[in-house]
Amino acid sequence: MSHGDYDVVIIGTGPAGLGASFHLTEESPSLSILMVDREKICSGGLLNDCKQNYTYPIGFVVENWSRDEAERLLSQVEKHLQPVFKEKMNLEVYRRRAERIGVTLLDVRQAHVGTDRSRALIRRLMDELDSRGVHFALEREVTDVFDDSLGTRVVINGVETVCARKVVVAPGRKGFRFLQQVMERMGIDYVDNVVDVGVRLETTADNYSIVNDYYDPKFIFPDGVRTFCTNSGCARVVLERYQGFNLVNGHAFSEERAGNNLVNFALLKTIGLKDPVRSGQQMAVFLARLANEIGGGKPLMQRVGDFRMGKRSSAETFNEDLYSFFPSCPVTAGDLGLAVPAKIMRHIWAAMKKLDTIVPGILHPSTIMYYPEIKMYANKPAFLDRHFRVSGNVYMVGDGAGTSRGITAAWASGIRAAEGILRSLGRTVS
Numbered sequence: 001m002s003h004g005d006y007d008v009v010i011i012g013t014g015p016a017g018l019g020a021s022f023h024l025t026e027e028s029p030s031l032s033i034l035m036v037d038r039e040k041i042c043s044g045g046l047l048n049d050c051k052q053n054y055t056y057p058i059g060f061v062v063e064n065w066s067r068d069e070a071e072r073l074l075s076q077v078e079k080h081l082q083p084v085f086k087e088k089m090n091l092e093v094y095r096r097r098a099e100r101i102g103v104t105l106l107d108v109r110q111a112h113v114g115t116d117r118s119r120a121l122i123r124r125l126m127d128e129l130d131s132r133g134v135h136f137a138l139e140r141e142v143t144d145v146f147d148d149s150l151g152t153r154v155v156i157n158g159v160e161t162v163c164a165r166k167v168v169v170a171p172g173r174k175g176f177r178f179l180q181q182v183m184e185r186m187g188i189d190y191v192d193n194v195v196d197v198g199v200r201l202e203t204t205a206d207n208y209s210i211v212n213d214y215y216d217p218k219f220i221f222p223d224g225v226r227t228f229c230t231n232s233g234c235a236r237v238v239l240e241r242y243q244g245f246n247l248v249n250g251h252a253f254s255e256e257r258a259g260n261n262l263v264n265f266a267l268l269k270t271i272g273l274k275d276p277v278r279s280g281q282q283m284a285v286f287l288a289r290l291a292n293e294i295g296g297g298k299p300l301m302q303r304v305g306d307f308r309m310g311k312r313s314s315a316e317t318f319n320e321d322l323y324s325f326f327p328s329c330p331v332t333a334g335d336l337g338l339a340v341p342a343k344i345m346r347h348i349w350a351a352m353k354k355l356d357t358i359v360p361g362i363l364h365p366s367t368i369m370y371y372p373e374i375k376m377y378a379n380k381p382a383f384l385d386r387h388f389r390v391s392g393n394v395y396m397v398g399d400g401a402g403t404s405r406g407i408t409a410a411w412a413s414g415i416r417a418a419e420g421i422l423r424s425l426g427r428t429v430s
C-alpha cells in the first residue's frame, strides 16, 4: 500500500505536529500533507488533562526561545485551542510568603480542558485539518526517516516508504528513543544531558488549598526544584508505561465532573549532567528501573508521616484512620529512601518544607509521595537554523526534540518549523 508523494509528512499528531499542520494549511492551502501517528488519537498531554499555559517561559526551552518569539506564536496557538482562562485570586498573599523564604511564584495564564473533554477538542482539530485536505495515517508507526541522495522519505511499519519534500518529526516524549535512533543513523549531532527527576504528591484539597485560588501554581524553589502539573477537582495519579518500567504522572477531569477532593502535583528537580555522564535518558531509565525493581514491578508510594519517621510505608500504614483518603493510584507501599538519590531527595524535601510554609498542609502525614516521576524530553539536536531544521529537508520539534515542555510551546514549535518549510518552498506570504 502506498500513500504516494506528499509535500510534507508530519510524524506525530500531538500539539507540535498539529501546530505545523495548521500553519502550513493556513498559509499554503495547496500543499499536500500526510500526518502519521502510531496511535488512534494523539497520546500526550493534549489527550491527558490538557492544561494549557500561555505565559513565557512556562513550557518553553529558553535556549531555543526568546520571550518575543514565544509571545508572537502563543497568540496563534490561542486562536486554535480557544482556551477559557482560569481566574487567579490572592496571588499577592502567596507571593509575599514565598519571596520571604527565597521562593518565586509565577503568574501564569492558564486554561484547563480535562481528560473527559480533551477528545472532543482533538476531534474538532482533526476534523478541521481533514476539511482542509490533510491526510491521516493513524495506528501506523514510522520506523525510519531518510534524507539523502535518494530523496527525503519516511518508512512506515518497516515496509512502506512515503516520499516527501519536507518531513517534520514530532514524536513527543515517548518517541524519545525513536528520535535518537533516527538522529544516530542520519548522523545528526545531539546532546541529551538534562533530565527532570522528582516525586508526585497527592493530598486532599484542604491540605493544598491554594488550588482554590490558582489552578496550577508554579513555584520555583532553590536547587532547581519546581512544582509542575497540578491537578485538582476530580484528580488522579496515573501510570505512564514504558518498556520495562512505569513512571507516575497525573491528570484531572473537567470541572463538569464531581470532585474527589484530591490534589496531585509533581515536584521536579532539573539535573544537568556533565562529562563523563552524557545521557539524561540513560540515567532516567536506570533510576526508573531501580524504583520499579524495589516496587516489585511498580512505582513506589510513601506517606509523608512514614517518611518523616524514617520508616517504610506498608499496606497497613495506608489503612490507619489518620489517613482520610486512599491513593488514587495504588502502587507499592515502600521506602523512597532506597530509590531516590540522596541529593535529589534532600532538595525535594527542602522544597516541600518551604511549600508547607507558604501553603500550610502539604506536610500532613497522610500526604502521599509517589516515585518516580521523570521527564525525558531533553534530546537537543544540533539545529541548522531557527526553524529546527536538522538536515536538508527534515525538521525536529516538540518535547521529544527538546524544543518544548508543554502543549502550547510544542504547538508554537510546530509553527516555527512550518514557517521554515514555507520559506524554503518559496511559499512565504510576507
Ligand SMILES: Cc1cc2nc3c(=O)[nH]c(=O)nc-3n(C[C@H](O)[C@H](O)[C@H](O)COP(=O)(O)OP(=O)(O)OC[C@H]3O[C@@H](n4cnc5c(N)ncnc54)[C@H](O)[C@@H]3O)c2cc1C
Binding pocket: 011, 012, 013, 014, 015, 016, 017, 036, 037, 038, 039, 041, 042, 043, 044, 045, 046, 048, 049, 050, 051, 052, 053, 059, 140, 141, 142, 143, 170, 171, 172, 173, 174, 175, 178, 229, 240, 249, 250, 251, 397, 398, 399, 400, 404, 405, 406, 407, 408, 410
Ligand atoms: C499523562 C500526561 C499528561 C500531560 N499533561 C499535560 C498538560 O496538562 N499540559 C501540558 O502542557 N502538557 C502536558 N503533558 C506534556 C505534553 O504531553 C507535551 O508537552 C506535549 O504533548 C508535547 O507535544 P508533542 O507534539 O511534542 O508530543 P506528543 O503530544 O507526545 O505527540 C507525539 C505523537 O507522536 C506519536 N508518535 C511517537 N512516535 C511515533 C512514531 N515512531 N511513529 C508515529 N507516531 C509516533 C505519538 O503517538 C504521539 O501521539 C502531559 C504529558 C503526559 C504524558
